[in-house]
Amino acid sequence: MSKFNNLDKKWQNQRYGGKLRPILLKDNDFTDIRYKFEIQDMFATQYGSTTYGKPFTSILLKALKNDSFGMTDVSKMNRLISELKTTNKAAFQTIVQSKFESLGPGEVLLFLLHDKIYLAGGSEGGDVRIGSKKFEVKGCTFRQKTSQLDGFFLGSTVGDKGVLQKISKLAVDRKITTSTYDISRTQVDKLRKNYAEEYLPLEKEYADITIRDYFSKYGFIFIGTQNISGGKYGKIVQFFPKGGIKSDMISLDGYSRNAAKPFIKVRGLI
Secondary structure, three states: OOOOOOOOHHHHHHOEOOOOOOEOOOHHHHOOOOOHHHHHHHHHHHHOOOOOOOOOHHHHHOOEOOOOOOHHHHHHHHHHHHHHHHHOHHHHHHHHHOOOOOOOOOHHHHHHOEOOOEEOOOOOOOOEEEOOEEEEEEEEEEEOOOOEEEOOOOOOOOOOHHHHHHHHHHHHHOOOOOOOOEEOHHHHHHHHHHOHHHHHHHHHHHHHHHHHHHHOOOEEEEEEOOOOOOOOEOOEEEEEOOOOOOHHHEEEEEEEOOEEEEEEEOOOOO
16 A cells, blocks of 8 residues: 555645645644655655656655664665656756755755655754754765865854864964955965964864764765766765764865854765
């Protein structure tokens, strides 16, 4: 019996907007799995129509069902993502970019392709949940020359403002910049190359703070953004269980108005 045979149509109709039937879901509709099948069916109905491309209900019927998430699940998830992308590219792109009120890119895609995943709803850390386990989802690109993930900011809960101000002061004192509130990748590279003795301890302090306040608290799922190469857009390109990201993997990409972007050193992409 298909999981779509006994849906709550009343609940679904309350979340469709009139004759055109756009999906009017709210973030909190994704914060548990009570209406998981109804939501999967809504996306398949809306974006599996001839307006978009081929139907993809069969892909959602193959959604992961286990109560955990690890590297084996990442491989299975990426196969489903590839199948969706091949079957209905327009639907795939719409789903990857779906944010509703405050969800992040890729979160809805993960929700749809795993029957046990639910979302935090944009209100707290740990974007994706399976049981009691929490994972942050980050859209990223990949710096192939140095094998680093990049292109994402850290949240406001990271207490890195003090060390960023120290780095900014060093850059001003060494006449690399006149700005006291931002620093570019090129300027950080100059500090790292020409003033390593002064700069590297500050970068180590920054890395330790990000571990303490952020990277040690969750597992991490990195999804390729549109600027990533190699056909990796929308796929999981790196996965770390809780505690999998270490201080020596982290360096500073740059920051603007005290919102920092890190690099994470990896051994390539999944």
